[in-house]
Amino acid sequence: MLSGFSGKLCxxxxxxxxxxxxxxxxxxxxxxxxRQALNLIVLTPFSAKVGGRIGAYRMGAWPFExxxxxxxxxxxxxxxxEVTPENFGTRVSExxxxxxxxxxxxxxxxxxYVVLDRRLIDKLxxxxxxxxxxxxxxxxxxxxSGFRTxxxxxxxxxxxxxxxxxxHLYGDAADVFPxxxxxxxxxxxxxxxxxxxxxxxxxxxxxxxxEARHPELVGGIGVYPANSSHGPFVHIDAxxxxxxWGA
Numbered sequence: 001m002l003s004g005f006s007g008k009l010c011x012x013x014x015x016x017x018x019x020x021x022x023x024x025x026x027x028x029x030x031x032x033x034x035r036q037a038l039n040l041i042v043l044t045p046f047s048a049k050v051g052g053r054i055g056a057y058r059m060g061a062w063p064f065e066x067x068x069x070x071x072x073x074x075x076x077x078x079x080x081x082e083v084t085p086e087n088f089g090t091r092v093s094e095x096x097x098x099x100x101x102x103x104x105x106x107x108x109x110x111x112x113y114v115v116l117d118r119r120l121i122d123k124l125x126x127x128x129x130x131x132x133x134x135x136x137x138x139x140x141x142x143x144x145s146g147f148r149t150x151x152x153x154x155x156x157x158x159x160x161x162x163x164x165x166x167x168h169l170y171g172d173a174a175d176v177f178p179x180x181x182x183x184x185x186x187x188x189x190x191x192x193x194x195x196x197x198x199x200x201x202x203x204x205x206x207x208x209x210x211e212a213r214h215p216e217l218v219g220g221i222g223v224y225p226a227n228s229s230h231g232p233f234v235h236i237d238a239x240x241x242x243x244x245w246g247a
Contacts, residue, residue: 002038004125005126005216008093008094009092009093009118010093011040011092011093012030012038012041013118014042015078016045021042022042025043025044025082026082027042028041028042041081041092054113055111056109057109057112057113059149059150060150060151062169063169073239077171080114081098082111082113083098083112084110084111084112085110092121094125095139095140095141100143101116102147103156104152117170117238122217123207123211123238124174124176124236126213126214127207131189134202134209138189139178141177141178142176142178142179143174144175144177145175146171147168148166148168167220167237167239170239172237173219173238174235175224175233175234177203178203186203186232187199195231197247200224204234217238218238218240218242220235220237220243221235222243223235224246224247
């Protein structure tokens with residue numbers, strides 16, 4: 001199902017060398033047999049990372065890079081999406097663009113590299129849809145943190161509370177909140193005159209409903225309160241088994 005359960009995905013990912021896939025990494029327009037226009041994103045293989053970098057871009061080392069994990073969900077990603085100034089705005093779904101999932105930092109280094117799982121994008125789109133169904137229509141979700149390189153996960157920004165095996169390393173997790181007014185803070189979804197953790201719980205409840213309807217997208221849902229550097233947000237991932245935490 002190329003457009004996902006949501007029907008809103010518009011990008012597919014493939015490694016070079018697969019049947020019908022261009023040999024050079026990049027973003028290509030692809031017309032399917034059903035006359036559906038999609039972005040075909042050809043990945044840079046994991047083997048291109050040498051000494052913790054691809055070119056000048058710092059990546060670091062994945063937790064099980066030199067040994068096999070007990071859980072296949074923690075295997076090295078097969079490859080990376082090469083992000084350039086030209087393809088930064090490429091749509092991966094109706095509401096999300098490639099650049100929203102780029103790791104913070106290294107602002108002047110191009111190209112950048114991202115791991116991104118289509119199941120995550122699908123789950124986020126379905127969460128937006130469920131919020132509307134529940135009476136809380138939003139124009140989208142701000143991705144506060146999407147993919148994190150191991151280098152950034154270990155040392156960049158506020159590292160308190162981060163797991164060394166964070167799902168952000170594997171491209172199937174995002175920290176999100178709705179912000180229709182562009183103020184950098186969660187919307188007042190319950191219309192109580194406050195923009196607080198109660199609104200984040202509404203987003204989490206929508207993601208919970210999505211999982212109930214689509215167990216193929218099961219994963220983590222965590223609710224975080226505001227602090228001195230950010231407002232309330234919700235962590236959503238598609239790790240393959242249920243996990244819950246937070247307020």
